[in-house]
Amino acid sequence: MLERVPTGIPGFDELCEGGLIRDRSYLVSGTSGSGKTIFAMQFIVNGIKMFNEPGIFIATEERPQHLREHFYVFGWDLEKFEDENMLAIVDATSTKIGLPSDERYIDVRPFDTRSLLDQVITIQDEIGARRAVLDSTTAIGFAIQDPAKFRVELLKIATTMEILGLTSLLTCEIQDLSGDKISRFGVENFVTEGTIVLYFTRSENVRVRSLEIFKMRGSNHSKKIHPFEITEEGIVVHSREEVYTEF
Ligand SMILES: Nc1ncnc2c1ncn2[C@@H]1O[C@H](COP(=O)(O)OP(=O)(O)O)[C@@H](O)[C@H]1O
Ligand SMILES: [Mg+2]
Structure with missing residues (x-):
C-alpha cells in the first residue's frame, strides 16, 4: 500500500484516494x-497544523516577508511556525534581483542546483521536514534556459527531495492554456509523479477558478475539472461539482 500524504485542502484529497503519495x-x-x-x-x-509535519518553502519569486504578510490574512502565522522550527522559508528571490537579505536561509546567485540542494539538506538536519515546495520552477527554467539541461536539473531536485523524505510540490507558471500546454518549458511534467492544473477562466462575464488532476501515477484520481474558491481560510475545492469549459 502506498502511503498517502493528505494535503488537508478541503475537497482535494478525496479526488485522489486520500492525498499525494509520500516522498513523491x-x-x-x-x-x-x-x-x-x-x-x-x-x-x-x-502539514504543520494538522499533521505535525515540518515544511520547507523555497521562494524564487516573492520575498519571504511578502509571503508572511500575504498569508497572515488567511490566519497562517508563518513567523510563528518558523520560530517553532516547523517551517523554513528559503529566500531565493532577493539576491537574484540584487537586493540584500537578512533572511535565515538565502539562496545564492546565479542559480545553482547543487547549492540549492545543499541548503535543503542543511535545513533537513535542522527541522526534519516532511513536505517541501519549490515556488516556482519557472524562474529556474529561465535561469538555465536550455530545456534539456533544465529537465536534468529538475530531475535532480525531484529525486533529492524524494531521497530526503520530502513530499513536494513544484509550481510552474504557464502563459496561457491554448494547445493544452500544462508546463512552461514542456519538460516539467516529465520529472514529476503528477500534475495538478489550476485554471482561472472566463465564463461569460465572470472568471471562475477550477482545478484538474491531469496526471497522478499510482492513483485512481478524478478525471473531472472541479471548481474551487479562495476563501478567507484559503482554497476550498468543490469536489462534487464539475465545470464544463472549452479552453
Ligand atoms: N484573501 C484572499 N481572498 C480571496 N482571494 C485571494 C486572496 N488573496 C489572494 N487571492 C487571489 O489569489 C490570487 C493570487 O494567488 P497566487 O497563489 O499568488 O497565484 P499564482 O501563484 O498562481 O500567481 C490573487 O490574484 C487573488 O485573486
Ligand atoms: Mg505565485
Whole structure:
C-alpha cells in the first residue's frame, strides 16, 4: 500500500484516494494569479497544523516577508511556525534581483542546483521536514534556459527531495492554456509523479477558478475539472461539482 500524504485542502484529497503519495514530487501548473502559491503554502501550513509535519518553502519569486504578510490574512502565522522550527522559508528571490537579505536561509546567485540542494539538506538536519515546495520552477527554467539541461536539473531536485523524505510540490507558471500546454518549458511534467492544473477562466462575464488532476501515477484520481474558491481560510475545492469549459 502506498502511503498517502493528505494535503488537508478541503475537497482535494478525496479526488485522489486520500492525498499525494509520500516522498513523491508533483507539479502545480497554472497561469499567473491562478492560485499556485496559495495552494502550495496551504499544503505546507496544513502539514504543520494538522499533521505535525515540518515544511520547507523555497521562494524564487516573492520575498519571504511578502509571503508572511500575504498569508497572515488567511490566519497562517508563518513567523510563528518558523520560530517553532516547523517551517523554513528559503529566500531565493532577493539576491537574484540584487537586493540584500537578512533572511535565515538565502539562496545564492546565479542559480545553482547543487547549492540549492545543499541548503535543503542543511535545513533537513535542522527541522526534519516532511513536505517541501519549490515556488516556482519557472524562474529556474529561465535561469538555465536550455530545456534539456533544465529537465536534468529538475530531475535532480525531484529525486533529492524524494531521497530526503520530502513530499513536494513544484509550481510552474504557464502563459496561457491554448494547445493544452500544462508546463512552461514542456519538460516539467516529465520529472514529476503528477500534475495538478489550476485554471482561472472566463465564463461569460465572470472568471471562475477550477482545478484538474491531469496526471497522478499510482492513483485512481478524478478525471473531472472541479471548481474551487479562495476563501478567507484559503482554497476550498468543490469536489462534487464539475465545470464544463472549452479552453
Ligand atoms: N484573501 C484572499 N481572498 C480571496 N482571494 C485571494 C486572496 N488573496 C489572494 N487571492 C487571489 O489569489 C490570487 C493570487 O494567488 P497566487 O497563489 O499568488 O497565484 P499564482 O501563484 O498562481 O500567481 C490573487 O490574484 C487573488 O485573486
Ligand atoms: Mg505565485
